Amino acid sequence: MDEIDLLREQATRARRLVVDMAASGVGCHLGGSLSVVDILVAAYAVARSQPGTDVVLSKGHAAAALYAVLHEVGVIEENPAPRYGRAGSPYTGHPGPKVPGVRFPTGSLGHGLAYAVGWALSRRLLNRPGGAIAVVGDGELQEGLVWEALQVAQAKRIGGLTVVVDLNGGQNDGYVSDISPLTDLPARLAAFGFLVTEVDGHDIEKLLTTIVPTDRPIAVLATTVKGKGVPATEGKAGSHYVKISPARARQWKAAIR
Amino acid sequence: MTATVSAREAYRLELTELAADDQRIVCLEADLGGPSHCFQDRFPDRFLNLGIAEASAVDIAVGLASAGLRPFVSTFATFAAFRAGESVKLGLGYLGAPVVLVSPYGGVSGAWFGPTHHCLEDLAVMQSLPGVRIAVPAGETETREAIRVAAAGDWPCYVRLGRNEVFDASFAPAGRGAVSWLNPMGGDTCLVSIGEKPTALCQAVTEDEPELGHAHLCWVDAESLALALPQLAGARRLVVVEEHRAAGSVASTLALLLPDHEVRSVNAGADWPTEGGNHDETLAALGLTASAVLSAVLKGKK
Numbered sequence: 053m054d055e056i057d058l059l060r061e062q063a064t065r066a067r068r069l070v071v072d073m074a075a076s077g078v079g080c081h082l083g084g085s086l087s088v089v090d091i092l093v094a095a096y097a098v099a100r101s102q103p104g105t106d107v108v109l110s111k112g113h114a115a116a117a118l119y120a121v122l123h124e125v126g127v128i129e130e131n132p133a134p135r136y137g138r139a140g141s142p143y144t145g146h147p148g149p150k151v152p153g154v155r156f157p158t159g160s161l162g163h164g165l166a167y168a169v170g171w172a173l174s175r176r177l178l179n180r181p182g183g184a185i186a187v188v189g190d191g192e193l194q195e196g197l198v199w200e201a202l203q204v205a206q207a208k209r210i211g212g213l214t215v216v217v218d219l220n221g222g223q224n225d226g227y228v229s230d231i232s233p234l235t236d237l238p239a240r241l242a243a244f245g246f247l248v249t250e251v252d253g254h255d256i257e258k259l260l261t262t263i264v265p266t267d268r269p270i271a272v273l274a275t276t277v278k279g280k281g282v283p284a285t286e287g288k289a290g291s292h293y294v295k296i297s298p299a300r301a302r303q304w305k306a307a308i309r
Numbered sequence: 310m311t312a313t314v315s316a317r318e319a320y321r322l323e324l325t326e327l328a329a330d331d332q333r334i335v336c337l338e339a340d341l342g343g344p345s346h347c348f349q350d351r352f353p354d355r356f357l358n359l360g361i362a363e364a365s366a367v368d369i370a371v372g373l374a375s376a377g378l379r380p381f382v383s384t385f386a387t388f389a390a391f392r393a394g395e396s397v398k399l400g401l402g403y404l405g406a407p408v409v410l411v412s413p414y415g416g417v418s419g420a421w422f423g424p425t426h427h428c429l430e431d432l433a434v435m436q437s438l439p440g441v442r443i444a445v446p447a448g449e450t451e452t453r454e455a456i457r458v459a460a461a462g463d464w465p466c467y468v469r470l471g472r473n474e475v476f477d478a479s480f481a482p483a484g485r486g487a488v489s490w491l492n493p494m495g496g497d498t499c500l501v502s503i504g505e506k507p508t509a510l511c512q513a514v515t516e517d518e519p520e521l522g523h524a525h526l527c528w529v530d531a532e533s534l535a536l537a538l539p540q541l542a543g544a545r546r547l548v549v550v551e552e553h554r555a556a557g558s559v560a561s562t563l564a565l566l567l568p569d570h571e572v573r574s575v576n577a578g579a580d581w582p583t584e585g586g587n588h589d590e591t592l593a594a595l596g597l598t599a600s601a602v603l604s605a606v607l608k609g610k611k
Contacts, residue, residue, distance in 0.1 A: 149404055155375055157399050166365045166396075170372015177335060177355065178376060200365045207360055 433557020
C-alpha cells in the first residue's frame with residue numbers, strides 16, 4: 053500500500069470517529085468536520101515532513117475532525133470519541149491547548165489565521181525552518197479579522213504560510229451563497245499577494261502537492277462536500293450540527309468507504 | 310529623580326535597551342508608534358509596524374510568543390481593551406501567552422481627542438482576565454521599571470500609560486507587590502493612588518492634610534495587589550484614587566481583597582466627556598479633582 057492509500061485509510065477511519073462524536077450525546081459540527089478531514093490528513097502529512105510546520109484549524113468548530121485526525125496520526129493516543137464533550141475531557145466542542153497537538157484556541161472565527169501568521173513570522177525571526185498551514189472555512193471568510201490578517205501577511209511579506217479554504221458551501225444558518233456569497237474569491241486572494249490554487253478538497257494526493265508552505269504565501273481553495281462520506285448528510289446545510297443515536301451512527305459509519 | 314521624557318517615550322527607550330541583551334524581544338506597533346521609533350532604528354529586523362490591525366497584532370504576537378519570542382504590542386488603551394478585546398481574552402487570558410500590551414492614552418489622557426480615544430474601562434477588562442498582570446506606572450522611572458519586570462517575566466501583561474505629558478515622579482519605584490509610600494500614615498486613613506494624575510492629586514491633598522497616608526501602587530492586578538496588602542494593613546480606611554470608572558476599578562478589587570477594611574473610591578464617574586480641554590480640564594469635568602479626594606476622606610466625619 054502506498055502512502056496515498058495509507059492517508060486515504062486514515063481519512064476513512066477519521067470520518068468514522070467523527071460520526072462517533074456526533075453520537076456522543078452532545079453532538080458535533082458534523083458537516084464541516086466531514087468536509088475538512090482530507091485537508092487535515094494532508095496538512096498533518098505535510099507538517100510531519102516539514103519540521104517546524106504548524107497546522108492551525110482556524111475553523112475550530114470542526115474540532116471533531118481535528119481530534120479524529122490527530123488520533124489517526126498518533127498525536128492523540130487515546131480514541132477521543134468516547135470522551136468527546138464529557139466532563140473531565142479536553143475534547144471540547146472547539147479545540148484548546150489542553151489537547152495534544154493543539155497550540156492555539158480556535159473556534160471564535162478568524163483568530164486561527166492570525167495565529168498562523170504569527171507562527172510563520174516566528175520562523176523568519178528565529179531563522180528556523182517550517183511554516184504554518186491555516187485551515188479556514190468559507191463562512192469564516194465573512195469575518196473581518198480574516199482580511200485584516202491577510203492584509204498584514206501581505207504587507208509584511210510573511211512567507212511560509214499556506215491558507216487552505218474549506219469551500220463546503222455551508223455555514224450555521226444555511227448556505228454561504230444565500231447568506232453572504234464569496235464573489236471572485238480567487239481574484240481577491242490573489243490581490244492580497246497569495247499564489248492561488250483551486251483543488252478538489254477530497255483529493256489527498258493533489259492536496260499534498262499544493263499546500264506545502266513556500267517563501268510566497270499560498271491560498272488553496274479546496275472545494276469540498278459538506279457532510280462528505282455519509283450519504284445522508286452530503287451537501288446538506290442541515291448537517292452543520294448533528295446529534296444522532298448510536299444505532300444511526302452504526303449505519304452511517306458502515307456507509308463510509 | 311527628575312523625569313525628562315513621557316512614560317510613552319520611556320517605554321520605547323527601555324524596550325530598546327532591553328532588546329540589546331534579549332534576543333527574544335520583538336516590538337510590534339499598530340500605526341501609533343510614530344514616524345520614527347528608536348527600537349526600529351536599532352533593531353529593524355525585530356520591529357514590525359503591522360498597520361491599523363489591532364486584533365491581528367495581538368493574535369500574531371500570541372503566535373510569536375508560542376514560538377518562544379517575547380512580543381511587546383503597543384496600541385492605545387481603548388483599542389487594546391476593546392478593538393482587540395477578544396484577542397486579548399483568548400491569547401493573554403485563556404492561553405496565557407507571555408505577550409506584553411503597552412497602551413498609551415489610558416483614562417482620559419487623550420483629553421480633547423474625545424471619548425473614542427479615551428479608556429476609563431480598560432482595567433475592568435484586563436482585571437477580569439485571570440493571569441494577566443496589570444501595571445499603571447507613573448513617570449519615566451517607574452515605567453522603565455515596569456517594562457523591565459514585564460520583559461523578565463513569563464506571563465501576559467498589560468501596561469497602561471498616559472499620552473505625552475512628562476510626569477515628574479519624586480519617588481523610587483517599589484516594584485511589583487510593593488507600595489511606594491509617598492506620605493507616611495499619620496492616622497487611620499490612607500490614600501491609594503493609581504497612575505500619574507491621581508498620584509499628583511493625592512500629593513496635593515497630603516500637602517494640606519499631612520496626617521493622611523499616601524500609598525502609590527503600580528501593579529494592580531488582583532494577584533499583585535494581594536502581595537502588597539500586608540503593607541496596607543495599618544490603615545483602617547483606604548481612599549483609592551484612580552482614572553477609571555467605578556466598575557472594575559482597583560478600589561473594587563481592593564474591597565474584595567480587604568473585606569474588613571473600609572474602601573472608598575474616587576474615580577472618573579459615569580459621564581462621557583464630550584468637550585475639549587487638556588487632561589486636567591477633562592478630569593475636572595469628570596469630577597476627579599483634589600477636592601473630590603478630600604470630600605471622600607471627610608465623608609461621614611463630623
